Amino acid sequence: MAKDRLTEVLERYEAVIGLEIHTELTSLNSKMFCGCPVAFGGEPNTRVCPVCLGLPGALPVPNEAAVEATVLAGLSVECAIAPYSQFHRKQYFYPDMPKDYQISQYDLPFCGFGHVDIEVDGDGVAERIDLDAAVSANLLERDSDGYVTRIGVTRIHLEEDTGKMVHVGGSEGRISGADHSLVDFNRAGTPLMELVSEPDIRTPEEARRFAQKLRSIFLALGISDCSMEEGSMRVDGNVSVRPRGQVELGTKSEIKNMNSFKTLHDALAYEIVRQADEIDAGGRIVQETRHYDVGAKRTSALRSKEEAHDYRYFPEPDMVPFEFTPEWIEGIRARLPELPDARRDRFVRDFGLPKGDARTLAADASFADFFEEAVALTGPSLAKPLVNWALGDFSAYLNAEGISLGESRVTSAMLAELVELIGDGTISGKQGKVVFVEMTTSGDAPGAIVALRGMKQVSDSDAIEAAVDRVMAASPAEVANYRAGKTTLIGWFVGQVMREMKGQGNPGLVNEVLARKLDA
Amino acid sequence: MTVSSLSDFSQLSARAIRDGIVSGEFSAAEIASAAYSRIDALEPDIHAFNELTPQLAEEAAARIDAKVAAGELLPPLAGVPAAFKDNMNLVGTHTTCSSRILKNYQSVYDCSAVRRLLDAGALPIGKCNMDEFAFGSSTENSAFGPTRNPWDLDRVPGGSSGGSAAAVAAGMVTVSLGSDTGGSIRQPGALTGTVAMKPTYGRVSRYGIVAFASSLDQIGPFTRSVEDAAMVLNAIAGHDDMDATSVREAVPDFTVGLGDGVKGLRVGVVRDMVDLEGCAPEVRAATESALATLATLGAEVGEIDLPMSQHGLAAxxxxxxxxxxxxxxxxxxxxxxxxxxxxxxxxxxxxxxxxxxxxxxxxxxxxxxxxxxxxxxxxxxYGTAQKTRTLITREFAAAFERFDVLITPTAPTVAFKIGEKAEDPLSMYLSDVYTIPLNLAGLPGISVPCAKSATTGLPIGVQIIGNHFDESTMLRVASALEAALALDMTPPLTGI
Known part of the structure; x- marks a missing residue:
């Protein structure tokens, strides 16, 4: 998707986007209505029991921790918590659904009327064509970096996940052309929290930021691992376009299979352009569900909503309604941790971090915890170099190895020690990079590596002066050239002195001594 | 074992069986074998069972007899032969709901109420025939053929728990469990001359019973005496973590106070129900007679109309x-x-x-x-039906401010002929007109035999309705009536 094609379309059409975000509550010990463990993958049909298999006579018993997690999520996005709520049955036949109904919530969800403020900066700002017209009451702030806009949260409710189908004999595991299908119920009954946004989103970039913001909040709450790749966070988008200035909404399509933040952006961008092209060509938009093909970078119709099921929702008679008292709700509110925005602001305030770095850090709660553990050891004066390491080499290492923080060989204490060794001049920044690589492979502490390798930086000015003198004595021609005005040779001299000192010279001091002697 | 004591096995109460085992008069194994002997003789004509479980019964009996041998204290229903409606899961059995769709389905876990009854020492004799998925009032809707009424083999035993009712009525087992969604325990109880109770909704766990209507279903006992019903309820009542609608209400000993009589109790007859057009005169007369008996025993009998409950059937x-x-x-x-x-x-x-x-x-x-x-x-x-349900519940709540128990007939007629209503679902649905309002309101009800038809000799039952979680008062009234009437409810079993 060429960016200018999207912006060209957005100049003429306004996109109206709402997201439905399903988040598996992966941090819980048990499924939504039974005691089976919650986990990803595993031997098929090993984490099942009569309840999550929907065997005759089995009954669901709600997982209180899942209800609490959902209410916590609601409070984190400023939702009102319903004093009276209940589960409903959503009925349709599908082989991955053991009871042929899904226990979900209908007109009485746990949470509603919330909002999330998102910041858009960088390239994505350009998608918001109407920024100067200030037509949206949701635009809260704007400055030279970008803008802040408010996205309404319609509701958050709780339901159970389905099993997984494996279609055998078709292409890419899809059902068309398959010879037969297998069902794995390990996932069936996993607590699934669904957040529905208001159609307040106007650009694919805002959609991405909104989803990222929710991920950062849910990570801070510790209720899910929010992995789009493993499907523990799944985002569907409802998109329509209308000519700028038109009040009436266009016909929407629902986009599925957007399993990364980039895909979310690209799929919505594709769909907006597709709908605009369709209208430009005199066609009309059909209300339908469309599947995004990541490889082909396009959406295609899945099934028409016009043949949509009548879900025949009715109150789940196997459970009694929930009546939350204000005291109970306040008890949950007291469990709210520091949320990403507040943490970001604190990082800026307490450590003087650039806002962008602070936001990136705060977006991943465990990463931010890692940083805070390290900065507690180094003190705030080294916060900036620490962030640079954390977001730079350290993040690159985690990504390259495809591992999580918990699996990292480099601990927060080790990173703090490394930054301190550089900060106090024991080693140079360049040496630090070498030490870091060794830390990631050996798991040894940086101090031990420096000692073992004799990498200690030489800051003894006598030794540096002696080395400079030796280099100058051995290179009379270069000295003459330098003094004749070719001062760019300074770099060559630094290199020679560092080689003379086996790379352990303090680069600052080496520069300083060289400049003094050469300019003498 | 003395032959004489077991020759009338079919008349023994649960308490008598336990006492006989404790005293060494007979063993649990002998009780089991007596039950199967009687089943061998009667089952071909009655067809109360979908499956017999002699191996499970023998194992359970052996455990009881081992306890006796070891001098251990016996559980309250030790050695009592029990049967279960075939919509209740029990490992080692099929749970078919009398449906072709579950014909070969084998249980992989136990229904909580069944498990509790077995833990109380009962012997699992078999699984009982029923209307398919409990849809019906005659047990004719079974994929495996109808159950016949021990009082008259040409007649239905009622339903949907007809097999459970017939097994107890015919003396094949001492107690059985049924499920009651709109009258499926009480109506067959009335039609077979047994004591049949639906406890308060939430009193007994529904875990493991194949659901018909989750907000209405409740498990309860068939017995030949009110005391046995109280003993079974003692065993199966109480909160279950596996059923979110089972309540944490305290469970009293339901046998306590059974003999306290009805003096001073406020008994309300639901006049507009008794006078309902479809109610057979002999049933109406039997109900009035039962009321008169209660009045004689010292109850303060009054009258009430429950017009909303007339809409119960529709809701x-x-x-x-x-x-x-x-x-x-x-x-x-x-x-x-x-x-x-x-x-x-x-x-x-x-x-x-x-x-x-x-x-x-x-x-x-x-x-x-x-x-x-x-x-x-x-x-x-659905919306209108739920509103009606709320109104019926309120109507009963108001009635229980005036009365301790309410009285209606259990069923409008005695047992009808097999095939008589099979082609007329609406007339079949009317069989449950008296029982349904209780399910809608979640109230407990018990049917006790109160008369035999002068013309057919068939049993007639009266329904005693208790307030929520007040089964004790309801049982006390039932027990007083049972004692005062002293009816012989042994079916003639002619033609077998």
């Missing part, structure tokens, strides 16, 4: 099928149960498995319920 035939249509969705041929062969695709598999697996009444209820919940009809049907 029930929306709510019940609505929930049933949902509960029965899982029988789709995918994971277990009957699967139609050679389906073209998954939709074809669903449609044919269900069309071939379910009987006519099940299909009728699924269609009724699906329609009632459909978009555009929900408010008019």
């Amino acid at each position: 029930y035939y929306i709510i019940g099928p609505a929930e049933a249509s949902s509960n029965l969705a899982r029988f789709d041929g995918i994971r277990y149960g009957y699967r139609a062969p050679d389906a073209a695709d998954v939709l074809d598999l669903y449609m044919r498995s269900r069309a071939e697996g379910f009987g006519a009444e099940s299909i009728r209820r699924i269609m009724l319920g699906t329609h009632a919940l459909s978009s555009g009809y929900y408010d008019a049907y």
Whole structure:
């Protein structure tokens, strides 16, 4: 998707986007209505029991921790918590659904009327064509970096996940052309929290930021691992376009299979352009569900909503309604941790971090915890170099190895020690990079590596002066050239002195001594 | 064992059996074998059972006899032969719901109420025939053939728990469990001359009973005496972590106070129900007579009308099928149960498995319920029915401010002939007109025999309705009536 094609379309059409975000509550010990463990993958049909298999006579018993997690999520996005709520049955036949109904919530969800403020900066700002017209009451702030806009949260409710189908004999595991299908119920009954946004989103970039913001909040709450790749966070988008200035909404399509933040952006961008092209060509938009093909970078119709099921929702008679008292709700509110925005602001305030770095850090709660553990050891004066390491080499290492923080060989204490060794001049920044690589492979502490390798930086000015003198004595021609005005040779001299000192010279001091002697 | 004591096995109460085992008069194994002897003799004519479980019974009896040998204290229902409606799961048995769609389904876990009864020492004798998925009032809607009434083999035992009722009435077992969604325990109780109780909704766990209508279903006992009913309720009542609708209400000993009499108790006869047009004169007369007896015993008898409850039948035939249509969705041929062969695709598999697996009444209820919940009809049907239900509940609440128990007939007629109503679902539905309002309101009710028809000799039952979680008062009235009437409710078993 060429960016200018999207912006060209957005100049003429306004996109109206709402997201439905399903988040598996992966941090819980048990499924939504039974005691089976919650986990990803595993031997098929090993984490099942009569309840999550929907065997005759089995009954669901709600997982209180899942209800609490959902209410916590609601409070984190400023939702009102319903004093009276209940589960409903959503009925349709599908082989991955053991009871042929899904226990979900209908007109009485746990949470509603919330909002999330998102910041858009960088390239994505350009998608918001109407920024100067200030037509949206949701635009809260704007400055030279970008803008802040408010996205309404319609509701958050709780339901159970389905099993997984494996279609055998078709292409890419899809059902068309398959010879037969297998069902794995390990996932069936996993607590699934669904957040529905208001159609307040106007650009694919805002959609991405909104989803990222929710991920950062849910990570801070510790209720899910929010992995789009493993499907523990799944985002569907409802998109329509209308000519700028038109009040009436266009016909929407629902986009599925957007399993990364980039895909979310690209799929919505594709769909907006597709709908605009369709209208430009005199066609009309059909209300339908469309599947995004990541490889082909396009959406295609899945099934028409016009043949949509009548879900025949009715109150789940196997459970009694929930009546939350204000005291109970306040008890949950007291469990709210520091949320990403507040943490970001604190990082800026307490450590003087650039806002962008602070936001990136705060977006991943465990990463931010890692940083805070390290900065507690180094003190705030080294916060900036620490962030640079954390977001730079350290993040690159985690990504390259495809591992999580918990699996990292480099601990927060080790990173703090490394930054301190550089900060106090024991080693140079360049040496630090070498030490870091060794830390990631050996798991040894940086101090031990420096000692073992004799990498200690030489800051003894006598030794540096002696080395400079030796280099100058051995290179009379270069000295003459330098003094004749070719001062760019300074770099060559630094290199020679560092080689003379086996790379352990303090680069600052080496520069300083060289400049003094050469300019003498 | 003394032959004389076991020759009248069919008349022994649960307490007498336990006492006999404790005293060494007979063993649990002998009781089990006496039960199976009687079943061997009667079952071919009555067809109360879908499955017999002699091995499970022998093992349970052996455990009891081992306790006796070891001098250990015996549980309260030690050695009592028990049968279970075939919608209750028990490992080692099939749980078919008398349906072709579950014909070969084997239980992989135990129904909580069944487990509690067995933990109390009862012997699992077998699984009882029923109307398919409990849809019916005659046990004719069984895929495996009807159960016959021990009082007259040409007549139905009522339903849907007809097998459980017939097994107790015929003395094949001492106690049995049924399930009651609109009267499926109490109505067959009345038609077979047994004591039949539906406890308060939430009193007994529903875990493991194949659901018909989740907000109405409740498990309860069939016995030949009120005391036995209280003993069974003692065993099965109480909160269960596996059922979110089972309550944490304290469970009293229901046998306490059974003999306290009814002096001073406020007994209300539901006048407009007794006077209902479809109520047979002999049933009306029997109800009046039972009331007179209670008055003689010192009860303060008064009258009340419950006009909202007249709409119970209509509300029930929306709510019940609505929930049933949902509960029965899982029988789709995918994971277990009957699967139609050679389906073209998954939709074809669903449609044919269900069309071939379910009987006519099940299909009728699924269609009724699906329609009632459909978009555009929900408010008019389900919404209105739920409002009616609320009004009925309030009406009963007001009635219980004036009375301790309420009295109605249990069923409008005595047992009818097999085939008499099979082709007329509406007239069949009317069998439950007195029992249904209790399910809608969640109230406990018990049917006790109060007379035998002067013309047919068939049993007539009276329904005693208690307030929520006040089964004790209800049982006390039932016990007083039972003692005062002292009816011989042994079926003649002619023709066997």
